[in-house]
Amino acid sequence: MTIFSASNLAKSFDDKLLFRNISFGMEEGERVGIIGRNGVGKTTLLRIIAGVEHPDEGEVTFNRQARFEYLRQLPEFAEEAIALDAVMDARRELRRDLEKHAALCARLGGADNDDITLELEAVTARIEAAHGWNLENEATTILHRLGVHDPRVSTATMSGGQRKRVALARVLLSDPDLLILDEPTNHLDADSVQYLQDRLQNSSRSLLMITHDRYFLDAVCNRIVEVDQQRLYSYPGSYEKYLEQKETLIQAQDSAAEHLRNKLRRELDWLAAGAKARRTKARGRIKWIEEMQAAPKRTEQKDIKIEIGKSFLGSRIVDAVNTSRSINGHTLFKKFDYIAAPGDRIGIIGPNGSGKSTLLRVLSGELETESGYIKLGQSVNIGFFRQEIHDLKPTQTMIGSLREIAEYIDTGEGRDRYLTARDLLERFQFPHKRHGAQIQTLSGGEKRRLMLLRVLMSNPNVLMLDEPTNDFDINTLSALEEWLEYFHGVLLIVSHDRAFLDRTVHHIYAFEDGGNIKKYPGNYSAYLEKKEAADKERSAAKAAAAPEQRDTRSQRRSKKVKLTYAEKIEYKKLEDEIAALEDNKTEIESALSAAANMDYKEMASKSEELQQLNTEIEEKMMRWMELSEKAEGADQDD
Numbered sequence: 078m079t080i081f082s083a084s085n086l087a088k089s090f091d092d093k094l095l096f097r098n099i100s101f102g103m104e105e106g107e108r109v110g111i112i113g114r115n116g117v118g119k120t121t122l123l124r125i126i127a128g129v130e131h132p133d134e135g136e137v138t139f140n141r142q143a144r145f146e147y148l149r150q151l152p153e154f155a156e157e158a159i160a161l162d163a164v165m166d167a168r169r170e171l172r173r174d175l176e177k178h179a180a181l182c183a184r185l186g187g188a189d190n191d192d193i194t195l196e197l198e199a200v201t202a203r204i205e206a207a208h209g210w211n212l213e214n215e216a217t218t219i220l221h222r223l224g225v226h227d228p229r230v231s232t233a234t235m236s237g238g239q240r241k242r243v244a245l246a247r248v249l250l251s252d253p254d255l256l257i258l259d260e261p262t263n264h265l266d267a268d269s270v271q272y273l274q275d276r277l278q279n280s281s282r283s284l285l286m287i288t289h290d291r292y293f294l295d296a297v298c299n300r301i302v303e304v305d306q307q308r309l310y311s312y313p314g315s316y317e318k319y320l321e322q323k324e325t326l327i328q329a330q331d332s333a334a335e336h337l338r339n340k341l342r343r344e345l346d347w348l349a350a351g352a353k354a355r356r357t358k359a360r361g362r363i364k365w366i367e368e369m370q371a372a373p374k375r376t377e378q379k380d381i382k383i384e385i386g387k388s389f390l391g392s393r394i395v396d397a398v399n400t401s402r403s404i405n406g407h408t409l410f411k412k413f414d415y416i417a418a419p420g421d422r423i424g425i426i427g428p429n430g431s432g433k434s435t436l437l438r439v440l441s442g443e444l445e446t447e448s449g450y451i452k453l454g455q456s457v458n459i460g461f462f463r464q465e466i467h468d469l470k471p472t473q474t475m476i477g478s479l480r481e482i483a484e485y486i487d488t489g490e491g492r493d494r495y496l497t498a499r500d501l502l503e504r505f506q507f508p509h510k511r512h513g514a515q516i517q518t519l520s521g522g523e524k525r526r527l528m529l530l531r532v533l534m535s536n537p538n539v540l541m542l543d544e545p546t547n548d549f550d551i552n553t554l555s556a557l558e559e560w561l562e563y564f565h566g567v568l569l570i571v572s573h574d575r576a577f578l579d580r581t582v583h584h585i586y587a588f589e590d591g592g593n594i595k596k597y598p599g600n601y602s603a604y605l606e607k608k609e610a611a612d613k614e615r616s617a618a619k620a621a622a623a624p625e626q627r628d629t630r631s632q633r634r635s636k637k638v639k640l641t642y643a644e645k646i647e648y649k650k651l652e653d654e655i656a657a658l659e660d661n662k663t664e665i666e667s668a669l670s671a672a673a674n675m676d677y678k679e680m681a682s683k684s685e686e687l688q689q690l691n692t693e694i695e696e697k698m699m700r701w702m703e704l705s706e707k708a709e710g711a712d713q714d715d
């Protein structure tokens with residue numbers, strides 16, 4: 078089934094042509110990743126397909142039977158929306174049926190009313206057909222897996238990243254034919270990214286998304302679409318397959334471009350020599366040459382070059398001894414020690430809200446530690462690239478923004494030793510003609526690229542990057558990774574991007590339970606291997622402990638120690654308690670099996686109560702078996 082088709086799309090923004098003559102469609106089951114440099118119109122293309130924005134030319138036609146959900150970069154909610162309500166609203170009709178079911182049950186109130194009963198049966202049938210009894214539980218679970226642990230919190234009090242996670246949970250719960258996702262992995266921690274990746278891999282739903290996460294892109298997508306040079310290029314297969322095909326295409330284009338240049342040169346020579354031919358033929362050839370010369374030429378893609386020099390680092394860089402920090406009584410980290418050394422390359426990972434950004438702020442001296450001390454060396458020059466866009470003045474020009482930091486920087490070597498602000502802008506893919514553009518006209522990715530340039534232009538020898546991959550295109554990330562290979566200072570990175578960490582760091586500092594920060598040698602993949610090995614060891618130790626526990630019970634029985642008076646009372650009491658709990662369990666299970674007579678909130682409460690009952694029964698049974706074995710041993714001894 079064709080989900081949608083887009084024909085001859087064109088779009089301009091502030092006199093800048095983003096793309097033209099784009100035709101694009103999707104079939105059922107396709108999972109398409111859209112890539113391209115910042116500012117080429119990827120988000121605009123998604124907005125046009127989702128119907129949020131109109132193209133200047135062309136049209137998008139959707140299959141009437143296909144339903145889609147769109148995740149924006151900056152989601153919006155009602156002012157007083159609760160996170161759980163915002164997510165459940167994705168299944169609005171089902172939610173209305175659940176609320177109607179509760180109201181009908183209340184109206185029925187045990188009395189016989191045929192009209193209400195018939196209506197209740199119809200509503201119940203719709204809920205069961207939609208498998209909707211656990212809607213609230215499912216919404217809560219998705220929120221939790223995406224890092225929102227309080228489903229009752231108001232979206233009005235949330236940060237932009239938290240709101241994005243709520244919006245993503247809502248889109249996932251809606252379960253449409255097509256998911257349209259704009260940077261879904263932004264603001265997620267590594268575990269949440271893995272959950273999202275697994276969920277999308279195991280889904281048969283179609284997917285159209287923009288993401289810079291290369292591992293995610295490679296694992297989830299079966300087609301890559303690149304927006305480049307105002308055109309669209311489609312590559313079947315994963316991101317790895319795209320890279321292989323892209324290399325082959327570039328080689329072919331280089332060969333074709335050289336052939337075209339040679340042909341144009343021969344035609345120009347022909348004109349200059351005044352070749353004799355019929356006038357119409359000459360006019361035709363002249364027109365062909367003019368069209369060739371007027372046609373947009375494929376410009377060579379120049380990789381971003383970052384040539385920031387290194388400055389002197391003394392014997393003391395950053396000393397952190399016995400440091401700790403908490404927020405509202407909640408410990409973020411404690412007893413943390415770190416003595417920085419030249420060449421340190423550390424990735425900092427952990428769940429959202431665990432304190433990663435706070436740790437960077439403490440190490441930079443911006444926040445005070447609650448215990449121990451932080452000391453910075455006199456020669457330390459910290460460059461701090463933050464998550465949030467800040468210190469950019471909307472009406473200021475790009476060149477003016479850079480000149481606030483420095484007119485030029487000294488890279489320390491080479492003929493381009495001194496790089497001006499204009500040099501750096503061009504090396505970061507800001508064309509000369511746009512240097513005077515106001516910052517308010519830049520896209521989100523371009524603003525963050527400018528922020529990074531401001532940080533690097535200060536020529537830091539201690540570089541702190543807080544989620545640097547958010548809103549950066551893959552080309553910028555690759556260039557940054559390449560430069561970081563030659564950075565000789567101290568590098569501290571907070572990131573959820575697994576590919577970025579794999580290429581840039583040599584140690585992982587992981588936030589774990591209780592405010593402990595555990596240190597692992599190696600990159601992120603090495604950390605995962607060690608973590609998986611540790612999990613296997615724990616599972617093996619737990620399995621090995623089971624027979625030991627049975628042996629211990631046998632040993633206790635062999636001692637033939639009689640039950641004490643108190644234990645005899647407990648033994649008898651346990652039998653009565655277990656019987657009562659079993660009766661209660663049977664009653665709840667019967668009620669749940671007749672779910673038509675129960676509203677969904679009561680059903681969720683009963684399900685939780687049943688789970689607690691099972692746990693309590695298991696605990697009491699274990700104690701009863703222990704006393705029973707002891708009693709049997711005593712009887713045999715007698």
